[in-house]
Amino acid sequence: MxxxxxxxxxxxxxxxxxxxxxxxxxxxxxxxxxxxxxxxxxxxxxxxxxxxxxxxxxxxxxxxxxxxxxxxxxxxxxxxxxxxxxxxxSIIHPSAIVMNKRSVKLGMGAVVGAGSILTTDINVGSFVLININTTVGHDCTIGDFSSIMPGCNISGQVQISESVLIGAGVSIRNGIKVGAQSVVGMGSVVVQDVDSGSVVVGVPARQKKSNN
Ligand SMILES: CC(C)(COP(=O)(O)OP(=O)(O)OC[C@H]1O[C@@H](n2cnc3c(N)ncnc32)[C@H](O)[C@@H]1OP(=O)(O)O)[C@@H](O)C(=O)NCCC(=O)NCCS
Structure with missing residues (x-):
């Protein structure tokens, strides 16, 4: 082996x-x-x-x-x-739940931590981290290299682009697009699309500064 x-x-x-x-x-x-x-x-x-x-x-x-x-x-x-x-x-903890396995794609090198739940029709890119106790709803995509920290709730039809950092305890409203290279601060509630390269924080999440 x-x-x-x-x-x-x-x-x-x-x-x-x-x-x-x-x-x-x-x-x-x-x-x-x-x-x-x-x-x-x-x-x-x-x-x-x-x-x-x-x-x-x-x-x-x-x-x-x-x-x-x-x-x-x-x-x-x-x-x-x-x-x-x-x-x-790709690595997935045995306690993580993938509800409809045939419709959830995990890219190479992706890691899914304990207690996370992925429902249906989800595309997880390569080298994505979905850490512990996170939910990912229907029809979401998560771009390559993005990292989702513990305890997030990602609603249905959310599109997270490449190389995004989603802080711990973030909630994202259904249908939201999160641009590439952006950062969502821990505890934020995202109700508007997030521009590429930006840092958003708070409830509701607002742009903090450029990420460059
Ligand atoms: C968003 C983040 C990247 C900003 O980091 P930073 O650039 O070092 O920001 P600072 O700590 O210097 O804070 C700058 C300001 O933003 C505020 N702020 C930082 N993070 C915040 C957050 N998550 N929610 C609300 N406000 C936040 C600070 O209170 C500070 O406000 P002030 O200027 O009025 O004093 C960081 O705070 C964060 O949330 N990272 C994710 C951490 C995480 O999830 N870790 C999980 C490990 S498992």
Whole structure:
């Protein structure tokens, strides 16, 4: 069986490792992290080193990218994508519920945390994180690299573009479009479309400043 490495040994990596274990996937070989010293032991697993560990690997590897910031996640994935022996499985905690499995697509490298519920006709892009206890309603799309933090309620027909960060506890009204590279602050209630590259916060969510 192809071994699995978790890229990112920070808080999110420590949250994702138990998801991988709960799925009964092949043994986790360890973490890969560019900032945490090689040899550090986390949840009984070693930090094997930084990017070079993967770049120098010879055999097939499954990699789960455990990085919440969409832009950082995207740049790491772009580097890893040149390594054709690496595959990116999608990861879904056994307690997450996908109500109509045939109509819900999970892109490669997507992660769905414990207790989240996806109803029907949903398109989840590649490397999307849907963290714990989030609901995603009918006919939603979530663009590549976007990260949805814990406890969000995303109503039906919401379109979230690429590389969006949705903070913890956000609610989004049905039919809303959230533009690429935008940030929705934690606890916000989104009742209007969100412009690309903007930061919105509050109840109701209003633009705070440019995200550039
Ligand atoms: C929106 C966000 C990105 C802004 O971060 P920031 O640019 O560092 O903003 P600051 O903390 O400097 O705050 C700037 C102002 O915005 C306000 N603000 C920040 N986040 C807010 C939020 N979520 N709701 C309402 N107001 C918010 C602050 O009160 C402050 O107001 P002031 O200028 O009147 O004092 C951040 O607060 C946020 O919500 N991030 C998501 C966090 C999250 O979900 N983490 C989950 C981890 S699992």
């Amino acid at each position: 192809t071994p699995l490495v978790i890229y990112g040994a920070g808080g999110l990596g420590r949250e994702i490792a138990p998801v991988v274990k709960a799925m009964g996937l092949p043994e986790i070989k360890g973490f890969c992290d560019d900032y945490i010293p090689k040899g550090t032991i986390i949840q009984g697993l070693h930090v094997l080193g930084g990017f070079e560990v993967l770049a120098n690997a010879k055999d097939q590897l499954n990699v789960v990218v455990a990085i919440g910031n969409p832009n950082t996640k995207k740049s790491v994935v772009e580097k890893l994508s040149h390594l054709d022996f690496i595959k990116f499985p």
